[in-house]
Every structure is written in C-alpha cells, then in structure tokens.
Amino acid sequence: MKQRRFRTTAIFAGVILAGCAIGGCAAAPSGAPTSDPRTVSPPASDAGTTPASPSPSTSSAPTGRWRVADGIRTITEGLAAPWAVAALPDGALAVSERDSGVIRVVGTDGSLSELGRIAGVVSGGESGLHGLAVLEEGGRQWLYAYHGTADDNRVVRATVDSTADGWRLGAVETVVTGIPRANTHNGGRIAFGPDGMLYIATGDAQNVGAAQDPAQLGGKILRVTPDGRPAPGNPFGTAVYSLGHRNVQGLAWTVDGALWASEFGQNTWDELNRIIAGGNYGWPDVEGRAGDDQFLDPVTVWPTAEASPSGIAAVGETVFMTGLRGERLWAIDVSDTGTAGEPVVVLEGYGRLRDAVATGDAGLWVLTNNTDGRGDPREGDDLLLRVPLGPVG
Template sequence: MNGRSRRAVSVLGIAVAGIAVALTGCTSPASTLQEEPVTLASGLQSPWSVVVLDDGGALISQRDDGTVLERTASGELRTAGTVPGVVSGGEAGLNGLAVREIDGVRWLYAYHATGDDNRVVRMPLTGDHGALELDADAVEDVVTGIPRAANHDGGRIAFGPDGMLYIGTGDAGQRERARDRDYLGGKILRVTPTGDPAPGNPFGTRVYSLGHRNVQGLAWDESGTLWASEFGQDTWDELNRIEPGGDYGWPDHEGRAGAADAIDPVAVWKPADASPSGIAMVDGTLFIAALRGERVWTFDPSRPDEEPWEAAFTEEYGRVRDVAAGPEGGLWLLTSNTDGRGQPREGDDRLVQPAFPEG
C-alpha cells in the first residue's frame, strides 16, 4: 500500500469511527456499516444524479430517458415521473437534480437538454415519501438558453447554504467564450429559486464564476466555501475553490498555471486517474467521484495545501458518476458503467453504500 492509500484509509477510518457512533442501534441497511457493500438500487440506466431525501430515500435521474426514480426508504425502486422535453444525446439529457421546499410546496429542480439548449426547470413533487410523483403539467422554466452540445454540457445543480441555486455549466465546445461574462457556458451560475440573478452576484447577472471548461460537481464545506470539480482537456482535471467573480482561466490555462489573470485549482489530477464528477461533503471530508479513474478521491478542505489521496474502494465499483451524503452521515455512490462506453460491468449500474475500511 502506498503512502497516499495509507492516508486514505486513515482519513476514512476517522470518518467511519464518527459515523459508527452516530449509528449505534440503527438497523437501516442504508446506514449500517458492514464489511460488504450494500446495494441500495440496481438496474439503473445511465444514472447521473442522486439526491438523498429527508426520510432516507433518494431520487435518481436517468440521463438518456429523462426518468426520475424514487428509491424508497424501504428499498423499493419506483418511477416518480419523467421530466418533459428531455432530448438526450452525447453528454446531454437529464442531468442534475435538486429538491427544495418553498412556501409549503416541494419542488423538484432538474437540469436537462432540449433540442436547442440546456435549461433548468422545476415542477411540484407531490405525494408522500414512497409514492412521490412529478407534476409535469406544472413545469416552470428557471433558467433557459444554457448552450448545448454533444459534449461539455455541465449539468450539476445544488442549493447553497444561502438558499440560492447554483448551476454548473460546460463551454459546449465554444471554448473561446468560457471567459465571456455574457455567455452562460463555462460558468457557475447563481440564481434565486425562480431563476433571477441572485442578490450580491459579482456582475449583477446570473454569472457567479467563469473560465470553466465543464463543471461537474458542487459542494460546500463547513465554512460555507463552495468547491467545484471540473473536467480538464488532455492534461489536468481540477478541484477549484470558488470565489465570487473568480476567473478560472479556461481555455487559456489548464491546471496550475500560476497566471496573474486566473485562479489556480487547489488540486489537479491526470484525466486517466480522475475525470471528476459529483462531489459531496461528509463529516468534514470532500468525496469526489471519478469516472475514468474508477475511484473516489478524498480531500480535506481544512488542509488545502495537501494533495487529495485515493479512497480505499478504488476500482471496486467501476465508473463513479455521483456521490452523496447518505442518512446518518454515510456515503452513497452512483455508478455509471452502462452508458455505452465499453462493456457493462457485472451487476449493472447501481446506487451503493460502499464498504469502508476498518478504522
């Protein structure tokens, strides 16, 4: 075991020790630590995003068919509905999900592609847990006109601690416009729940940060700092600490350039080791899903000058598309192996709680 892997086991062991204390007496399979991984849902088709619900269930987006699945707290997998207007192709389709209750109405927010653009919509999420339904007849546009292409479509959305909606977009192949404040591609957008530019945005528009190639993950640490994972091109993938109005340099800079006109990433990887996707903060540790790398990287935001280290479940689950903080402080992984890129792994795509190393 190399030094980085030993560090991974150490950090994960600390996290698991804390989780185990919280889970004493808990018998739910989704939150019980054990030696073997627990499959929470299987038979998924091109899953892209998982949102954990307050009852211990989850919603999962399927990119290619626009379906939103509910994994109930009891373990059932059912269809909650289909987001209307989804036109999939390449990396575009139904991507990120977020859930927010506003004035007594529970809304499902979805980032998806149409034939012309990427957009964020919302619709009421009705019914009780275990029987949730999308009210597709009441869909509302939140942000439209996000550029769409076969690749570099972004797609991650999340509500921040400030109650605003953050949207990660890709440059949609128009790399020269990623630093253009008037172009919605290659950005992190920050909007109100109805899609207006959020108060306090640096340019008075929806744009919060710029100079991104393809934002894939959004998460906040305990201090309220926003972190974002990003696909690089051929040399470096990135983990960035996001500052309001920050310019992250793409396409003029990739990785740590030390340039005066851009903010350097805090961490970088070779694409073969990462291709980072969704990220999640669990018990003070940032977990970063990796597609090509077929692993999950971990990062301690309180020690940003140290490199990330590899988590213990390297290559156990194949391509990892998303990670989420599960109930009671656990970690959930969403795999992405059956999306047409190579041969599906045995067991198909699934939502799983991984087996942690002993602390």
C-alpha cells in the same frame, strides 16, 4: 489547454420532473428518506418569492476529516445511465437517468419505481437528464432538474407531494433557459447553497471562447434565486458567479461554507477548485495550475486518466470526488492544516462513479455509471451504494 439544499435536511441535491410525465405518480415506498439576464426565465408562478432559509444547523453539521468505513452495501441495482441522486422528504431517494429522461424513486427497502419522465429531454452524447436538487419553500417541496433539449440546456422545477396513492408531481415550470448544449461539455450539476440560492454548473459546450466571456452562460457556475433570477450580490450583476470553466460536474460546500467544484480537464489535468465570487479559473488559457495572478489555480489536480471527475460530496472538512475514467472515489482533506495536495483513493472496484451525495448522517450515496462509456451499453448495469464514513484520527 484548459483551465481553466434543498431540503433543510442536509442534502444539496434534488429532483424535478415532468409531473409524472406531467401527471403520473410513483408508488410511495413503504417506510420511506455574465449571463444575459434576459435568458433567465422565471416560472409562471411565485416569481420573486423569497426562499426559506436552507442553512443547516452548524451545531449538527459534521466537522473534521472523514474516511470511508466498513459496511458498504448496495441499496438498489438495475439503473440505466444514472446521473444524480437526491433525497426526498420521507427518506426515499430520487435518481435521474440521463438517456431516458426518467426519474426513479428508490425506496428505503431498495425498491425501484418510476417517479416520472421529464418532457422535452433530448439525449445524445453526454447530454440528457442531469442534475437534481430539492428545495422546501413555503410549506411545499420543489424538485429541480437540469436537462438538455433540442436547442439548449435548462433548469426546470415542479412541486412534489407524497399522497396515499404515492408520489405526485405538479406542473413543470421553467427556471433557467439558454444554457448552451452540445454533444459534450454540458456541465449539469445543480445544488442549493447554504445561502438558499441555486448554483448551476455549465460546460463550454465545445465553444471554448464562451468560458472567458461574462456575457455567455457556457463555461460558468451560475447563481440564481429559486425562481431563476440572477441572485442578489452576484459579481457581475447577472447570473454568472464564476467563469473560466471547461466542464464542471460537481458542486458541494464544506462545513466552513466554502464552495468546491470538480472540473474535467482536456488532455492533461482534471481539477478540484475552491470557488469564489467573480473568480476566473482560466479555461481555455490554462489547464491545471497556471501560476498566473489573473487566474485562480485549482486546489489539487489529477491526470485525466486517473479521474475524469463528476459529482462531489463534502463532509466536514473532507471533499469526496467521484471518478469516471479513473473508476475510483477520492477523499481530499481541505482543512487549513490538511494535505489538500495529496488526495487519497478510498473506494474502487465498482467501475465508473458518477455521483456522491452526503447522507447527513456520516455517510455517502454513490452512483455507479457503467451503462455508458463502454462501447456496448448494458441496460440496468448500475448501482446505488450506501457508503459509511468514519472520522479520521
């Protein structure tokens, strides 16, 4: 059974951290790019603020279909169980490491340093430090992170400043609490949409009944304001945006503004779904395509042995989806006249792939994730790749 930015610079991901473990800093690289509303806790300051418009310029956004081009290179190595990558304002990158709760900074020269360790991260199984997202608001840079604690999953944030002495993180603020946590099915991806709202992918946390219950946060895609309040216009008047999900780990928007999500299946089908407000994607009643009007069917599906999808990126009218068990990167044409039912393998040979993020200049950052899932974890086994893209046709 199953079923079922942000920087205005173009990255739908970001970071947050426990102020350099609540106060430290990492050296700035040289040359450095129906949830119950009562469970949603706004941060101590700036409650009710209105976000700066994050919408990228439509005139500069890539259009059309894209493919992987020649020139793939390794930006850095030595990562341990990395989960998400996000762009910092000066061209450096932030990478979350799931098991340690550490945020790494990758300089434009490939140098690797520690930005901070988020206090309160409790790892185990698939839980730990997960998604990252960056927001520019009121002249400040906010870094957001999704992570597991002993009792729940939550989203936190802090300001980040680039100083002469390096990156410095402000005090951590809680944004959303009460997302169910378990050994598996924790969701974890966060991203700011073109509307300036924060989207949060959650898992059912091994409670399959939660996915169909609009009063629970598990098995959902949530949509909240930057300070953690249910976003205006949500279909249930709460934080819930869509329901009937098993374990969503990828969120991205194509150039037409459509939201896409990758989802782990149980035993049979993994999915790529087009997400609409109030949509019910079927889990646990359906895995894969239901052909039932009460549920929304995925745009395309994969046998679980071929995919086990995590992060996704969208460029123009192409969605790029990473595969863990499948150990490959898929390209899916989601244009109106495209072949959405026929995903194409465009990258393999690097092992398990955890995240893909559009660079904003016709490329992707791709994270490998071989440190976990191998029986004998290998510290520092993982890479951050720069994958060039080229137009199709």
